[in-house]
Amino acid sequence: MADVNIAQPKPELTKEKQLDQFLGQMSVPLFFAFLCLLGIIAANLNPRFLINEILTRLGRNSFLVLSLIIPILAGLGLNFGIVIGAMAGQTALIIITHLQIGGLPGLLLAFLISIPFSVLFGWLTGLILNRAKGREMVTSFIMGFFANGLYQLVFLVLIGTLIPLKNPVLVLSSGIGLRNSIDLIAINKALDHAVFGPVKLGPYNIPLFTLLVIALLCVVISFLMKTRLGQRMRAVGQDMNIAEVSGINVNKTRIIAIIISTVLAAWGQLIFLQNIGTFNTYNSHEQVGMFSIAALLIGGATIRRATIWNALVGVLLFHTLFVVSPLAGQRLLGIPQVGEYFRSFLAYGIIAVALALHAWQGKKK
Amino acid sequence: METKVLTAKDYLNKEAIRAFFVGFGLPRLIISGFLLILFILAFIMKMDLTILLSDSLVRIGMNGLLVLAMLPTLVTGVGLNFGLPIGFICGLVGGVISMELNLVGFRGLFSAILFSLPLAVITGYLYAALLERVRGQEMMVGTYLGFSVVAGMCIFWLMAPFKNPVMIFAIGGKGLRYTLTLFQHFGKVLNNLLAFSLMGVVIPTGLLLFFAFFCLLAHLFFRTRTGLAMIATGANPLYASSSGINIRAMRYTSIILSNVLAAIGAIVYAQSYGFLQLYTAPLYAAFPAVAAALIGGATLKKATVSQIIVGTILFQTLLTIALPVTQTALRGADISEIARMIISNGMILYALTRAERR
Amino acid sequence: MPESYVLELKGITKNYFGTTVLKGISLSVKAGEIHALVGENGAGKSTLMNLIFGMPVIHETGGFEGDIFIDGQKVNITSPRQAMELGIGMVHQEFMLLPGFTVTENIKLNRELSKANLVSKTFGSSFETLDYPAMQNDTSLAMKKLGLSIDETSLVAGLPVGYMQFVEIAREIDKKNVRLLVFDEPTAVLTESEAEYLITAMRLLAAQGIAILFITHRLDEVMACSDMITILRDGEMVTSISRSNASLERIAELMVGRKLERAQLPPRAVEPHDQDLILELNNLQVQMPGEQVRNLNLKVRRGEILGIGGLAGQGKIGIANGVMGLYPASGEVYKDQNQIKLNDSKDALQSGMAFVSEDRRGVGLLVDESIALNIVLTSIEAQQKFLQPAVLPGVRLIDKKSVRSYTLKMIKDLDIRCTGPNQPVRRLSGGNQQKVCLARAFTLKPEVLWISEPTRGIDVGAKQLVLDLLVQMNREYGMTIIMTSSELTELRRICDRIALVYKGRVAGILRPDASDLEFGLVMAGKKTAKEVG
DSSP states (O other), X not given: OOOOOOOOOOOOOOHHHHHHHHHHHHHHHHHHHHHHHHHHHHHTOOHHHHHHHHXXXXXXXXXXXXXXXXXXXXXXXXXXXXXXXXXXHHXXXXXXXXXXXXXXXXXXXXXXXXXXXXXXXXXXHHHHHHTTTTOHHHHHHHHHHHHHHHHHIIIIIIBTTTBOOOOTTTBOTTSSSBOSEEXXXXXXXXXXXXXXXXXXXXXXXXXXXXXXXXXXXXXXXXXXHTBHHHHHHHHHHHOHHHHHHTTOOHHHHHHHHHHHXXXXXXXXXXXXXXXHOEEETTTTTTTHHXXXXXXXXXXXXXXXXXXXXXXXXXXXXXXXXXXXXXHHHHHXXXXXXXXXXXXXXXXXXXXXXXHHHHHHHHHHO | OHHHHHHHHHHHHHXXXXXXXXXXXXXXXXXXXXXXXXXXXHHHTTOOHHHHHHHHHHHHHHXXXXXXXXXXXXXXXXXXXXXXXHHHHHHHHHHHHHHXXXXXXXXXXXXXXXXXXXXXXXXXXXXXHHHXXXXXXXXXXXXXXXXXXXXXXXXXXXXXXXXXXXXXXXXXXXXXXXXEEOTTTXXXXXXXXXXXXXXXXXXOHHHHHHHHHHHHHHHHHTTBHHHHHHHHHHHOXXXXXXXXXXXXXXXXXXXXXXXXXXXXXXXXXXXHHTEEEOXXXXXXXXXXXXXXXXXXXXXXXXXXXXXXXXXXXHHHHHHHHHHHHHHHXXXXXXXXXXXXXXXXXXHHHHXXXXXXXX | OOOOEEEEEEEEEEXXXXXXXXXXXXXXXXXXXXXXXXXXXXSSHHHHHHHHTXXXXXXXXXXXXXXXXXXXXXXXXXXXXXHHHTTEEEEOSSOOOOTTSXXXXXXXXXXXXXXXXXXXXXXXXXXXXXXXXXXXXXXXXXXXXXXXXXXXXXXXXXXXXXXXXXXXXXXXXXXXXXXXXXXXXXXXXXXXXXXXXXXHXXXXXXXXXXXXXXXXXXXXXXXXXXXXXXXXXXXXXXXXXXXXXXXXXXXXXXXXXXXXXXXXXXXXXXXXXXXXXXXXXXXXXXXXXXXXXXXXXXXXXXXXXXXXXXXXXXXXXXXXXXXXXXXXXXXXXXXXXXEOOTTXXXXXXXXXXXXXXXXXXXXXXXXXXXXXXXXXXXXXXXXXXXXEEOSSTTOEEEOHHHHHHHHHHHHHHTTOOSSOTTSBGGGSOHHHHHHHHHHHHHHTOOSEEEEESTTTTOOHHHHHHHHHHHHHXXXXXXXXXXXXXXXXXXXXXXXXEEEEEETTEEEEEEOTTSOHHHHHHHHTTSOOOOOOO
16 A cells, blocks of 8 residues: 655644633633623622522523524524524413413423424524525524514404403403513422422522523533534534535524524523513513623624533623622712613623624634 | 517516516515505594694605615615614714704704714714624624614713703703703704695695705715716626726715714604604614615615605505504504514515525 | 446536537446546536536536446436435535534534434434544544545644545545545645645555546646546547557647637738737736736737637636736736736726626626616726716716617617617626627727637627627727637637636747647646747
């Protein structure tokens, strides 16, 4: 056997370069950690309150943020369409409220009911996104608004006109449309307190079961990425054309990714609402996409790369900021709204910066 | 031989009919049909059509410039200007300054426009510089840049050193109010100019003329050398640069023009509404304008002045008529907001998912 | 008993929208044989490849006639997937590799080895976990077959270009049943030593019994490794010969060879000559991907029709694009002794040059705009023609009336078949679109006209018309024409001289009546011809 040897040049990754890369990836979370620290000092909050608040929010939001990871890996970018998943979750909640099934069984039933809705919505979203390759994000963003219109049409107009529903707890006094807010006392903290009851660790309330569920989801996501399906998604995420040539059904893979994300978002919204204990029929889902995406990005994710740690760190940082900024604004400038506006400025701003950086780097290539 | 000629003719006719429908566009047909049904409903329910028509005219004039602001960026292929709030806010700043100086009537209006112009040009340039670097993602970056500017400006409204007592919060003595009444300044000056009533329909002559004037300017502009260069840039950037056109300059110019039109549009909108709405009010300013342009038949790469006018008329009339008609029909449930959401976002989705022809 | 062939093609004919691109091709490849397929651009090589590989483009355009046999079995290949299942592997010209995946992951893409687990037992094989050790094992085996060692776990993104090619090949031979490997111009992107090594690897593979179909236009490589050589020309098979019967010169001649059909062209009052130059290119370099121009020198005589020929990828297309400012260029260009600013289309246009691009729909036309606008817009922008003063001082608007009458005249002069000046050019046929491109250029009243691939994608009748038009412009108005074309026939038909480009430089300038052999050798870089005149 002829053995002509061409020595393979080793790409030398010096320690310095590795450090650079690490800092590059960590710079965003580090910056926001610094900002959080400043906010905490300025707000001068009771640390017990702060930690309790953050624990609650970690349990409340992490699932939603984690639902964003798979579409990113499959190359679909930030899935602004998780609002649609949230709507599926809320639909399930409305159904169990109407059926008057509460407690953990009620919540579990809601998880179950949300599946057909979110699979259907996810499939439709996937179909549409496949028609808008290269502008998935703006399309999913607009789809969120569009679906919101349909959602309102169903629950504000069709209930009582086309859909016969006569439940005085849910329906407005005019007989048409659902009430603006629906009480969820029946399932409040049903998951947080499941199995173990209300868990307290010293002064801190721990939503133990929810945290376990989130941990399970993390395991499931990392398992999924190690399977053949996960490998297909990563391949599609890198280059649709090459994936297609190697015989991967690109469109189908993308639709699966979106369906998974939508189902997870529906469940995430259920976890979110069972913790809060009440929901605004027409508003609760609206901010879900924006806040989850901002959290993920603050955790150091980009439009093409996201890890479970990005999600968890992001939730931690974003919600710390969320808690402290109004108080910090109040104490520093005497105007609490400044803090609130600053908060939404950061949320919008980080998304704008992430999008711009993504496009910028994409162009350089 | 004769039959052959006939078939060819037939084919041409069919082709022409098909071309007409394709050209007019399915969405426009649906929306026109929907509008027609609403009018018939209104008529059957014996509603006062004159009021509906008067309101429609006002809303057309008040939104027209904001829709026209979509034109330059569509023509040069930058796409829908989702960053419209940026220009919108420049207009608001101009209006606020004009109020602070206690300028009233047309002086108030035109000075507001004058104050907003340099701001709109500068921010437009910066915005253009950003969009040039994020080509391909202009719409998303524009949207979120617009959102962040709106949020950032909220802090400005709170902290800005305005002193006029009619503008600042009654308690605390600092920060602008959420909505500022314009009636003592330049509220409705354009609406009332030469306004007259025709068979019960009030015609806001000044407002409509102002819109028409800008449409005419735009129409003429796209017949100048620069305007034609913009059209070429949008239609085929390679053709344009091979014709010696500086395509980057054309894109910059179009974005700045769009920003300036948005600023003027915001002032016209405010004077017609009678209030300056600050803080988060401009957040979604881009959406109705985007939807109207698309309903008119504009695509992400091509648009004309007439499409802008048609789109504005269709969309705004629809919204004006939908509210009272459905309210009466559905015992109080207000679907105008829902219709706005579904139609405008459905329209944008349609535009985004249309297969690009090559 | 006839010998058994891995691949047999019989009477393959393929039409694209009425143009025949392949005509009755028959060819057979034995196991362990390296079969070279050579031909000029447009000879039909890539269509033939697409056909064997079942690319969708073939079936979307109406399929083909003739039969394909694999191992003596008649097959109907409708998708790349099916081709793979039949044991056909393809090494693409562009790398089909994911930069963010490791060598192993790329080689095993969509053919991953995996292990069953609890989830996969319930939900199906998609959920099986990847078995990296086994995949790496396979990878190093495939690498060994190529006589190569690469760290299987390194990312493809960090590999040198030459290695990517080998990863591609490794992927193909890792497919267990692979019997036929198709190499589509594999050496185009390789350095000389890498190319040499590739040839060695190909021999190695053939020795292991794999049949290889090797598409190239580098003749020395053909001579170096192939067993059989098939030559295509204009979609027809010229011949199939064994290497022992072939020589480099003979292949070159067969590749180009055509009966010269140089029609009698009208004479000129004064023939162009070297003392009266209109254009001089010195050390021109153009960064056009795939068509790089490197240190090219060329002198153009006033009033001549100069042809620029050469094989694809050698840089002939880059010249006009560089001079006219469409691609980054450096060097010096003088027109009538005045230096022209490079990278500035405006300056090039204003110096009296015009360009009809090879990329008609990409560069040449605004497909959704009217014929009229397409024709006049460049003149409006570069020369401020067709404008009239408006109400405001300093503002000039397009003069629709004169645009219309001018367009009508052009439609008549160039015989553009259309419904009128306002028809969008999208609806015109290829030939009429090309006439619109010509009209756009003529409107600039250029002294020098650059025109690339003037007859690509248009039907035969229109081809003749376009060429006649060029001759007419040249003879009547003395317009200097520099025509770049992949079709040697048309260059030889109307040009006064033909410059052949090889590796980004002019390898030689030949008279149109020079011998086929000479053209073939100069184009293949085997010979440099002295300037003739």
